[in-house]
Amino acid sequence: MSIDRNRLRKRVKRTMRPALDIVTYGVVMLLGALVRMLSREQTRRLACFIGDFIHRGIGLRRDMVYRNLSLTFPEKSSEEIGRIATAMYRNVASTLLEVLRLPLIRNRGDAASLVDIKGDDAFWEWQRSGKTGAVMVSAHYGNWELMATAFGLLICPVTIIVKRLHNERVDRKMNDYRTMRGNRVVYPKQSIREGLRLLQNGGTLAILGDQSDPDEANFGEFLGRRTTMFHGAAFFALRAKVPLFVPICTSNGDGRYTITLTHIDTSDLSFNKTDIAILAARYTSAIEAQIRRRPEEWFWLHDRWKRGCD
Incomplete structure (x- = not known):
């Protein structure tokens, strides 16, 4: 029965x-x-x-x-x-x-009225060099969707790896909003081929690397507890030999936001499984530090420790 x-x-x-x-x-x-x-x-x-x-x-x-x-x-x-x-x-x-308000951001001026960008020396050096390809790995933190749109208008367009939503109509509309000002999106199944081609051609690839990996390919610690880890951003950066940055979008409390970009050193690493894990740990540590500083801006609604937790 x-x-x-x-x-x-x-x-x-x-x-x-x-x-x-x-x-x-x-x-x-x-x-x-x-x-x-x-x-x-x-x-x-x-x-x-x-x-x-x-x-x-x-x-x-x-x-x-x-x-x-x-x-x-x-x-x-x-x-x-x-x-x-x-x-x-x-x-x-x-x-x-x-x-839902992204269509109101029509140009660089609109983006600049909402967002300040602060980068370390390595980021501005990369930006001045003519943008020869980079990986941006961030988190579901602050206003991550606004960050992508503003970055695309103020710095350079990005291709974002996005998870497909179950509701096809909402998924299409979300991607319309994400791409209306020059950014592109790619789903995970196509991301390896398209991501590497993009980076080799000098493009910028954006990934959110803070959620649980359903494939359970790699494990480590996140905020002190064992769980699955995404190594995708490390794979792309080391395979394509491009710099990796961690952009974090935080609220200023007055309706404006600040995007802070930190370079993650890869000069001592090469493309192999061990070094991919080392690089993933480095950018994960940078994300963790921000969450500990201002935990209210991270997306705690995701069950981050559902795989491999104690």
């Missing part, structure tokens, strides 16, 4: 999914039309409302978020953990609304 119920649930889910996808797409489009009519301050207030509703009302993954925050920061009180969680949910909502 239980097997029959399970089959029935799966059949109902498959039957309803197309309709649910259409409804979801319609809601996203309506929300996008709304936020593009609002001022930035009104959008920020709406993001706080939505974030608090997801946190306190729906409770989306709330237990997991609080557990992972407590395990990562055992020295923090329950009140501090609660404040971080509240700010995180609001930041996630803000990032979503900012994605």
Whole structure:
């Protein structure tokens, strides 16, 4: 009987999914039309409302978020953990609304009015050299979608490796937003061939390398706990012999953002499995350091330790 119920649930889910996808797409489009009519301050207030509703009302993954925050920061009180969680949910909502406002960023001036870029000496030297190819590895931190659009307008276009969304309509619209100002996207299955070709031709490849690897190809520590590790950015940088930078987008608290770029040294490394792991550990360490400094801006809603955790 239980097997029959399970089959029935799966059949109902498959039957309803197309309709649910259409409804979801319609809601996203309506929300996008709304936020593009609002001022930035009104959008920020709406993001706080939505974030608090997801946190306190729906409770989306709330237990997991609080557990992972407590395990990562055992020295923090329950009140501090609660404040971080509240700010995180609001930041996630803000990032979503900012994605829907991307069509309002039409040129370099619009991007510069929202984002400041601060790079180390190695980054500006690379930028002045004429951009001979580079890998940018970042995290689901701050406003990562706005960062890609602003970077493409203010520095150079980038090709972003993106995960395909289950909702095809939303996936297409998201990629429309991501590419409307000159950036490109590529899905993981095509990324090795297209990514290497891009880098060899002097292009810039962008990767978010902070989530769990479903293939479980490599393991290591992230924020002090064992889990899977993505080595893709290290593979590309060492195989193509191009520099690797970690860009991080942080909120200034006033509706503006700062992108900080840090060069990760590869001068002592070559293209082999051991050195790929060493480089992955180096840029992971840079991402971890930022998360520890301002944990409220990282995407704790992802179950980062679901594979290989204690």
